[in-house]
Amino acid sequence: MMRYTISTTLTSLLISASAVQAEVPRVMTDFAPAGGLVALVMGDLGAPEVLLDKGANAHDFQLRPSQSAALQDAGLVVWIGPGMTPWLERALKAFPDTAQLRLNELPGTYIQDFGAQDAHDHDHDHDKAHGHDDGHDHDHDHGHDDHAAGAKDHEHDHGGHEGDDAQGQDEHGAGNDGHDHEASHDHDGGHDHAHDEGHEGHSHEGPDPHTWLDPANGALWLDAIAEELSRRDPENAETYVANATAGKALIAATDAANAAKLAPLKDKPFVVFHDAYGYFAGHYGLSVAGAIRPGDASSPGAAHLVELREKAGGQALCLFPEVAHDPKLLTQMAEATGVRVGAPLDPEGVGLTVDRGTYPALLTGLADTLADCLGAN
Numbered sequence: 001m002m003r004y005t006i007s008t009t010l011t012s013l014l015i016s017a018s019a020v021q022a023e024v025p026r027v028m029t030d031f032a033p034a035g036g037l038v039a040l041v042m043g044d045l046g047a048p049e050v051l052l053d054k055g056a057n058a059h060d061f062q063l064r065p066s067q068s069a070a071l072q073d074a075g076l077v078v079w080i081g082p083g084m085t086p087w088l089e090r091a092l093k094a095f096p097d098t099a100q101l102r103l104n105e106l107p108g109t110y111i112q113d114f115g116a117q118d119a120h121d122h123d124h125d126h127d128k129a130h131g132h133d134d135g136h137d138h139d140h141d142h143g144h145d146d147h148a149a150g151a152k153d154h155e156h157d158h159g160g161h162e163g164d165d166a167q168g169q170d171e172h173g174a175g176n177d178g179h180d181h182e183a184s185h186d187h188d189g190g191h192d193h194a195h196d197e198g199h200e201g202h203s204h205e206g207p208d209p210h211t212w213l214d215p216a217n218g219a220l221w222l223d224a225i226a227e228e229l230s231r232r233d234p235e236n237a238e239t240y241v242a243n244a245t246a247g248k249a250l251i252a253a254t255d256a257a258n259a260a261k262l263a264p265l266k267d268k269p270f271v272v273f274h275d276a277y278g279y280f281a282g283h284y285g286l287s288v289a290g291a292i293r294p295g296d297a298s299s300p301g302a303a304h305l306v307e308l309r310e311k312a313g314g315q316a317l318c319l320f321p322e323v324a325h326d327p328k329l330l331t332q333m334a335e336a337t338g339v340r341v342g343a344p345l346d347p348e349g350v351g352l353t354v355d356r357g358t359y360p361a362l363l364t365g366l367a368d369t370l371a372d373c374l375g376a377n
Contacts, residue, residue, distance in 0.1 A: 025075030025232045030085040031058045032349030033212040034103060036358025038078050040247035041225045041240055043356070045233075048078070050354045051088065055324060058348050061087050071095050075232055078225060080104055083209030101228050103221045104211050112282065114208045114275055213347060213366070214279035215255045218359055219248045247356075254360040258367040259284060268374045269315045271308065271339070273322035273330060276347045280366060289316045292329050309333050318342045318373040323350045342373030 024046040029035040031052035038048040051067055052058055063071075071077065072095045081104035082089040092098060103109065211217045226244035230237035262284045269289035281288050290308045319334050321327035323346040334341045346352070346369075349362045 023233070024236065025229060026073060027076045027078060027229070028071060028074040029077070029354075030079035030088050032352050032354050032358055033218075033362060034078050034080055035354040036349065036352075036356070036362065037103075037212075037218060037221055037247070038225055039354060039356045039358065040250070041222055041229060041243050043239065043243040045236055045239060048354070049074075052085070054353070055350055057324075058085060058350075061085070063087065063091055068094070071098055074098055076101065076228055078103065078228075080212060081209060083207065099228075099232075101224065103217075103224075104209060106221060106224050108220050109211060109217055110214055110279075111207050111211065112278060113206060114278065208275075208278050210276045210279055210347065212279075212359075213277065213363075214283050215251050215258075215363055216283070217279075218363075219251045222247045222251075250360055251363075254363055258363060261367050261371050262286060265371060265374045268317050268377060270318045270320060270342075270370070270374060271311075271316045271330075271333075272320050272345065273325050273327075276322075277345075277366075280347070280363075284367075286370070292333070309336055317377040318370075320345050320369070320373070322347070340373060340377065343369050345369055 024042070027038055027042065027046070027048040029038055029048045029050050031050060035048045035050040042048065049070065051063065052061055068091055071091055077088075077092065077098055077100040079085060079088055079100065079102060081102045083104065092100060104111070222244040226240040229240045233240070266285045267287065269287040271289050272291050274293035275291040277286075277288055280286070289311055292308065316337075316339050318340050319330050320342045321330050321344045323344045325344075327341075327344070331341065333339070346362070346365055349358055352358050352361055352365075
């Protein structure tokens with residue numbers, strides 16, 4: 001009888017262990033773009049948890065205690081990178097064993113500097129500038145060291161975030177970074193720059209972290225996300241891979257539709273709220289005449305506004321505000337120049353619910369908003 005009891009117990013334990021191993025990982029993401037991409041790969045198997053509250057400031061966010069605790073229990077954290085969400089980098093330092101995937105640091109990711117918006121050929125640029133290395137290093141179980149090594153192959157250095165963002169954090173490592181971000185969603189890559197209002201500022205220089213606005217990057221990342229999930233949940237590996245393949249087809253279809261919609265607008269310059277659209281403009285060959293805020297966390301100086309007003313009056317056909325930002329300066333510029341004001345752009349998916357349709361909807365929303373105003377001129 002004792003032998004039967006032990007055998008039954010061991011069998012139960014083995015079944016239990018197998019069930020745990022097959023469990024779909026708990027995935028956490030920083031904000032909507034990463035969350036939408038993970039949702040595409042997970043499909044019906046589960047849904048990612050998005051740390052940033054809907055409508056909140058992606059750059060300057062403070063985690064709630066419950067969110068900080070959840071990070072420790074996450075099976076995988078998928079995020080754009082510290083240039084966009086430095087608060088997550090600080091929070092993850094408290095949990096060095098939490099597995100993470102930094103999308104901006106994946107080999108093959110197309111990276112460009114702020115202010116660059118020339119049309120680019122992805123096949124050429126990815127291979128030349130970034131080596132287009134498909135052999136990702138996926139041992140992420142001890143923080144981000146592996147990605148840091150992989151990122152060295154990139155033409156642009158992703159360093160310099162940690163020191164700038166260290167100041168102003170709360171005792172839990174998840175506080176704000178000392179910026180005054182009233183009515184703004186400003187992010188910049190964490191470069192040192194002091195500006196007029198005394199913020200712990202960031203420079204309008206160096207690598208632009210808004211990489212998800214290039215659909216070629218989004219498609220590339222789906223494979224890496226699928227591979228990471230497959231490593232942690234091998235029983236569902238085929239599903240993750242199939243979902244990633246379907247997701248890439250969806251992104252390609254969205255990209256083709258947007259390209260056709262935006263092709264007639266290539267010679268129509270416009271002004272945006274802040275310099276976040278270089279990847280999108282470069283991918284579709286659009287012309288950004290300038291930005292109200294030249295840097296992500298910077299406040300525009302008088303000289304910049306005068307110069308931009310003159311440029312807008314003579315060149316720009318539309319001025320575009322941005323979701324969750326105060327449109328006052330842009331409205332004043334429109335009144336002074338007579339340039340038409342378009343609907344607000346939403347490059348970060350601030351107004352979107354995160355699900356499998358989020359990433360295509362974000363790209364389509366930008367294209368539709370631009371086309372609605374520029375196409376009327």
